[in-house]
Every structure is written in structure tokens, then in C-alpha cells.
Amino acid sequence: xxxxxxxxxxxxxxxxxxxxxxxxxxIVENDLVKAVIFSALQSTVYTIIYYLLMAPDIALVxxxxxxxxxxxxxxxxxxxxxxxxxxxxxxxxxxxIGIYLTALAAVLIGLITGLNAYVFQNQPKLDAPVGIPAQxxxxxxxxxxxxxxxxEYLAVASGFTLVFMLLSIPEEIVRSFISGEAxx
Amino acid sequence: MNPEPYLTVIxxxxxxxxxxxxxxSVRAVKGPTIPDSVLAIDSMSYDLAAFITxxxxxxxxxILIAVAIVLALWVFALDIxxxxxxxxxxxxx
Amino acid sequence: xxxxxxxxxxxLGTLMIVVGAIADLIGSIGLLxxxxxxxxxxxxxxxxxxxxxLPLIGAALFAAGYVELGMYRWFVAGGAVVTASLILxxxxxxxxxxxxxSYRSRAAIPYPLIHDALQEKMREGEKK
Numbered sequence: 001x002x003x004x005x006x007x008x009x010x011x012x013x014x015x016x017x018x019x020x021x022x023x024x025x026x027i028v029e030n031d032l033v034k035a036v037i038f039s040a041l042q043s044t045v046y047t048i049i050y051y052l053l054m055a056p057d058i059a060l061v062x063x064x065x066x067x068x069x070x071x072x073x074x075x076x077x078x079x080x081x082x083x084x085x086x087x088x089x090x091x092x093x094x095x096x097i098g099i100y101l102t103a104l105a106a107v108l109i110g111l112i113t114g115l116n117a118y119v120f121q122n123q124p125k126l127d128a129p130v131g132i133p134a135q136x137x138x139x140x141x142x143x144x145x146x147x148x149x150x151x152e153y154l155a156v157a158s159g160f161t162l163v164f165m166l167l168s169i170p171e172e173i174v175r176s177f178i179s180g181e182a183x184x
Numbered sequence: 185m186n187p188e189p190y191l192t193v194i195x196x197x198x199x200x201x202x203x204x205x206x207x208x209s210v211r212a213v214k215g216p217t218i219p220d221s222v223l224a225i226d227s228m229s230y231d232l233a234a235f236i237t238x239x240x241x242x243x244x245x246x247i248l249i250a251v252a253i254v255l256a257l258w259v260f261a262l263d264i265x266x267x268x269x270x271x272x273x274x275x276x277x
Numbered sequence: 278x279x280x281x282x283x284x285x286x287x288x289l290g291t292l293m294i295v296v297g298a299i300a301d302l303i304g305s306i307g308l309l310x311x312x313x314x315x316x317x318x319x320x321x322x323x324x325x326x327x328x329x330x331l332p333l334i335g336a337a338l339f340a341a342g343y344v345e346l347g348m349y350r351w352f353v354a355g356g357a358v359v360t361a362s363l364i365l366x367x368x369x370x371x372x373x374x375x376x377x378x379s380y381r382s383r384a385a386i387p388y389p390l391i392h393d394a395l396q397e398k399m400r401e402g403e404k405k
Contacts, residue, residue, distance in 0.1 A: 004242060007198055014202060018209045025213065033269070037221045040262055041212050044229055044255075051236060051251055059251050068258040075269045187343055190291045194339075200298040204328070207305035211317075219314050219379040226371060227308065227321045230329035230364055231301055237336045237357050238294060246349035249356040256363050263371035267378035 012052050019045040032078050036071050043067050077163055080171050098151030102144050106130050120144075194238065201235045222266050229259040286342030293335025300327035314385035318372055325368040333361035 022042040043066035050059040110117025117130040122143040124131035212224035233252040240248040304324025337357035
């Protein structure tokens with residue numbers, strides 16, 4: 001007889017695979033409205049993962065932001081600028097480099113000192129004695145969580161600043177700037 | 185009386201909800217037009233709301249039921265946003 | 278007497294949940310196999326009402342009769358009834374708005390088409 005734990009892990013596995021496919025399609029898609037809908041699909045799958053990990057308060061906050069408000073703002077922005085993305089690469093921001101470095105920090109320390117270490121490792125474990133300290137002279141930084149939070153704050157803040165700047169310019173000026181007719 | 189046989193029957197009905205969730209997500213990923221994807225997300229979220237409520241009975245933790253109410257409401261709001269965006273460009277793409 | 282009422286409530290709740298599971302499976306298979314968007318709306322209706330409204334009412338009845346949850350079983354029953362009434366009211370409104378917008382903006386085309394009565398009425402309205 002399978003028990004309740006097996007059903008929970010099975011559902012988390014299926015949800016993880018579906019969310020991975022949805023995330024890949026969000027990045028690759030050229031039609032921006034479809035990309036927003038795939039992002040909403042990924043957020044819906046993430047709420048069931050948060051629920052199964054017994055965190056209902058995180059799910060309660062994640063649903064209005066990712067399914068309710070974020071597609072509304074981006075759809076309003078798409079109505080103002082352009083519908084399909086060209087062949088230009090997105091700039092992405094340099095704070096993603098901060099996230100990469102923080103994830104690989106324990107591995108780099110392990111490679112240099114010759115110890116065993118894992119990717120995304122935060123605190124020392126039994127067989128991997130590499131870790132990032134939880135406190136620095138009475139200030140709580142909780143290992144890698146501080147750096148992850150800082151990098152994500154910078155990335156999201158720069159993204160939303162760009163969105164609100166674009167939303168405050170009248171539509172004709174933005175369209176003529178994108179199609180290359182007007183110049184400064 | 186004894187709730188054990190009823191809990192077993194409900195527990196064996198859970199994988200059917202999981203199969204329905206997977207088939208809805210296949211249509212959400214594959215749908216050739218935008219309203220197809222939004223309709224699949226809509227149906228999938230209402231199905232998830234029912235699944236969440238039944239799980240909160242099986243886990244014996246009554247605080248978990250607030251997620252279902254919020255999920256049903258905000259997915260309806262997503263429907264309305266996409267409908268407003270599509271209709272403001274009538275006779276267009 | 279009270280044990281009999283609890284037993285009847287649990288039996289009805291389980292029956293509704295099992296019917297809801299089967300109807301969800303039928304709705305999702307229909308959403309995969311129908312040819313265009315406007316026919317898929319019929320399959321989504323089966324999935325929303327028989328597949329989400331009925332199991333929620335069943336879960337409310339089951340929780341009202343499941344005595345081992347203690348005092349909080351009334352919270353679960355109340356929340357389930359609220360969610361069920363919200364889905365009953367909001368599901369058809371959302372699908373109707375989406376269908377109207379996608380017909381008028383031609384985002385979805387009714388391709389294997391035999392007769393379109395709405396197109397004639399729209400042309401008559403435009404000529405006047």
C-alpha cells in the first residue's frame with residue numbers, strides 16, 4: 001500500500017517537470033503575449049509545489065503577485081510597446097551574475113581548499129565541511145540567503161523601474177523610438 | 185463511526201486528479217492559440233482548488249484551506265485581463 | 278443518532294469526490310481531442326462544474342462528519358462552501374468574457390464551420 005508521503009512526492013515530481021517545461025517555453029518564445037501566459041502557467045504550478053511543502057503563507061502571497069498583478073502590468077506594457085520580440089538579446093541585468101556566483105561559492109571554496117562541497121550549499125554538512133557563516137559579529141546574514149536576497153532585489157528593482165519608466169512615456173514616442181524613425 | 189474505509193477510497197481517487205492535471209497542462213503548453221492556453225490554465229486552477237481542499241482533509245491540517253479561495257479568485261482575474269487585452273485590438277491580430 | 282448522521286455525511290462526501298474525479302478525467306480528455314477553441318469550451322464546462330464544484334461540496338459534507346478533526350472541521354466545511362460558490366459564480370463569467378473577446382478579435386477561428394449566425398447579425402448591425 002502506498003502512503004500519503006509517496007503521493008506527495010509523486011505530485012511534486014510531476015509539478016516540477018511541468019514547471020521546467022513552462023519556464024523553458026517562456027524564455028524561448030518570441031510572441032510576448034504567449035510568453036506572459038506561459039509565465040502564469042509556471043506560477044500556478046509553483047503554488048501547488050509550495051502547498052505540498054507545507055508553506056501556505058508563501059503560496060498565499062505568490063498567487064496575487066505572479067498570477068494576478070504581474071501579467072496585468074506586462075500586458076499593459078505590451079499594449080504600449082511591441083507585440084513580438086525581435087532578434088535582439090535581452091540585457092537581463094548584471095545582478096544575475098551575483099546569483100550565479102552565490103550558488104557556486106561553496107564549490108569554489110571547496111575546489112581551492114580540496115574539500116568536498118556541493119552546488120547551492122549553505123551551511124557545513126557531515127560529509128561536506130564547507131559553509132558560509134550564519135552570523136558575522138552579531139549580525140545575522142544566514143549564509144547564502146543574504147546574497148541571494150540582495151541580488152534578487154537588485155534584479156527585480158531594475159526590471160520594475162524600467163517598466164514604470166516605459167509606462168509613463170506617451171505611446172507614440174515609444175513606438176517611433178522602437179521602430180527607429182525618431183532620433184534624439 | 186469509523187472513517188478508515190472512506191479515507192482509503194478518497195486516497196485512491198487522488199491519482200485520477202493528478203492525471204487530469206497532467207492532461208490539462210499538455211493542452212496549456214500545446215494550444216495553438218492564446219485563448220486555448222488561458223482556458224486550460226483556468227480549468228486546471230479550479231481542479232487544483234478542489235485538490236487542495238481534499239488534501240487539507242487528508243493531512244488533518246485545517247489551516248491549509250485558505251489557498252483554495254485565493255487561487256480561484258485570482259485566476260478569474262487573469263481571464264478578465266486577457267479578455268480586455270484581446271478586445272482592445274478589435275479587427276487586429 | 279449522531280453517529281448515524283456522521284456516517285451518512287461521510288458516505289455522501291466520498292461519493293461526490295469520486296464522481297468529481299471521473300468527471301475531471303473526462304473533461305481533460307475532451308479538452309485534448311476537440312478540434313477548435315469554441316468546442317473546447319463545452320469540455321471545460323464539464324471540468325469546472327462536475328469536476329471542481331461537486332467535489333468541493335463533497336469535501337464540505339465529509340469534513341462536517343469527520344469527528345477526529347475536532348472543532349476545526351467547521352472551518353474546513355465553511356471554506357469549502359465559500360470556494361464552491363465562488364467557482365459556481367465566477368467560472369461561467371470568465372469563460373464567457375474570454376469567448377466573446379476571442380471571437381470579436383479573431384484570435385480563435387471556428388474552422389470546421391457549417392453556419393455562423395452571429396456573423397449575419399453583426400453585418401446587419403453594421404449596415405444600419
